[in-house]
Amino acid sequence: QVQLVESGGGLVQAGGSLRLSCTxxxxxxxxxxxxxxxxxxxxxxxxxxxxxGSGATTYYAASGQGRFTISRDNAKNTVFxxxxxxxxxxxxxxxxxxxxxxxxxxWTMSRSYDYWGQGTQVTVSS
Numbered sequence: 001q002v003q004l005v006e007s008g009g010g011l012v013q014a015g016g017s018l019r020l021s022c023t024x025x026x027x028x029x030x031x032x033x034x035x036x037x038x039x040x041x042x043x044x045x046x047x048x049x050x051x052x053g054s055g056a057t058t059y060y061a062a063s064g065q066g067r068f069t070i071s072r073d074n075a076k077n078t079v080f081x082x083x084x085x086x087x088x089x090x091x092x093x094x095x096x097x098x099x100x101x102x103x104x105x106x107w108t109m110s111r112s113y114d115y116w117g118q119g120t121q122v123t124v125s126s
Contacts, residue, residue, distance in 0.1 A: 015087075
């Protein structure tokens with residue numbers, strides 16, 4: 001059974017930073033595009049960032065452009081999301097997702113992904 005396990009969430013003050021990690025039990029991890037999504041209370045889930053299987057291609061939603069950095073370590077089956085200059089609007093549950101295609105053209109859509117983690121809470125205090 002495939003598992004994606006996120007970690008690194010927590011409570012941080014506005015202007016602070018957090019680094020999220022997601023480790024996947026996928027045998028061919030490098031063949032999966034990986035995405036980060038988030039869902040704030042009362043809002044729909046939204047895409048945050050995407051990285052291709054090789055790590056050569058990354059995409060960001062406007063909300064995180066310039067503040068968030070997605071990266072991956074294929075040797076450790078792990079994808080990261082470095083989040084800087086956090087603000088209250090970043091408060092949400094953050095999910096990682098894996099899609100069986102190295103480069104997912106529909107990276108912003110939940111249905112493009114095959115596996116999901118359970119989420120990690122990020123709370124930014126203002």
